[in-house]
Amino acid sequence: MKAIILFGHGARDSRWREPFDRLATLWRAQHPDTPVELAFLEMMQPSLEEAVTFLAGGGVTQITVVPVFFGQGGHLRNDFPVLLEACKKQLPGVKLSATPAVGEDLAVLQAIVDFGARAL
Amino acid sequence: MKAIILFGHGARDSRWREPFDRLATLWRAQHPDTPVELAFLEMMQPSLEEAVTFLAGGGVTQITVVPVFFGQGGHLRNDFPVLLEACKKQLPGVKLSATPAVGEDLAVLQAIVDFGARAL
Numbered sequence: 486m487k488a489i490i491l492f493g494h495g496a497r498d499s500r501w502r503e504p505f506d507r508l509a510t511l512w513r514a515q516h517p518d519t520p521v522e523l524a525f526l527e528m529m530q531p532s533l534e535e536a537v538t539f540l541a542g543g544g545v546t547q548i549t550v551v552p553v554f555f556g557q558g559g560h561l562r563n564d565f566p567v568l569l570e571a572c573k574k575q576l577p578g579v580k581l582s583a584t585p586a587v588g589e590d591l592a593v594l595q596a597i598v599d600f601g602a603r604a605l
Numbered sequence: 606m607k608a609i610i611l612f613g614h615g616a617r618d619s620r621w622r623e624p625f626d627r628l629a630t631l632w633r634a635q636h637p638d639t640p641v642e643l644a645f646l647e648m649m650q651p652s653l654e655e656a657v658t659f660l661a662g663g664g665v666t667q668i669t670v671v672p673v674f675f676g677q678g679g680h681l682r683n684d685f686p687v688l689l690e691a692c693k694k695q696l697p698g699v700k701l702s703a704t705p706a707v708g709e710d711l712a713v714l715q716a717i718v719d720f721g722a723r724a725l
Contacts, residue, residue, distance in 0.1 A: 562620075601671045
């Protein structure tokens with residue numbers, strides 16, 4: 486079974502995660518056959534490894550990790566690959582892959598432009 | 606004249622800003638009559654005040670600031686309103702307003718869900 490992890494930065498303020506919870510709710514409504522979990526780099530739970538372990542425990546064998554970041558800076562270029570490799574070693578039975586950051590997607594950028602245009 | 610500022614967090618790695626530059630390029634192509642500038646909270650230039658001052662110098666009298674953040678945590682709830690107020694005091698001739706974070710917009714979230722679905 487395939488699953489998806491939406492991977493965010495995390496923040497001290499618990500309200501920061503609201504859009505991430507909304508993303509997971511949207512995903513579950515539209516893709517009910519593909520489990521989704523959130524995971525965070527820091528300051529929020531679960532970690533990437535915890536989310537992967539949870540999904541694997543439910544019979545998931547293939548996970549796509551989507552970094553919900555705009556830019557690809559140090560977190561995605563340095564920290565994230567290390568975390569991903571650690572998960573692969575920890576759970577060799579799960580096929581793990583990652584997409585680029587969502588900020589690399591033209592449709593995401595276009596939605597931001599349209600949001601700004603509506604606000605003028 | 607109206608203008609828009611796309612306000613991001615900033616990062617040490619200069620490549621982090623690539624999606625922001627792409628956003629500004631998209632904006633300029635699609636809304637050529639409404640000037641756009643980027644501004645950053647920290648670690649990147651220009652600051653919000655620098656961007657507002659630059660636009661005001663070009664005859665802009667009304668600016669909408671769009672926070673290109675997913676979640677509304679401490680940066681947007683605490684730091685950003687202080688910066689915005691400081692700009693209003695500094696440039697009383699410019700009408701400044703701000704939208705919610707782009708992560709509050711359903712179309713932006715939907716674009717992220719669709720990006721994840723295409724990657725499965």
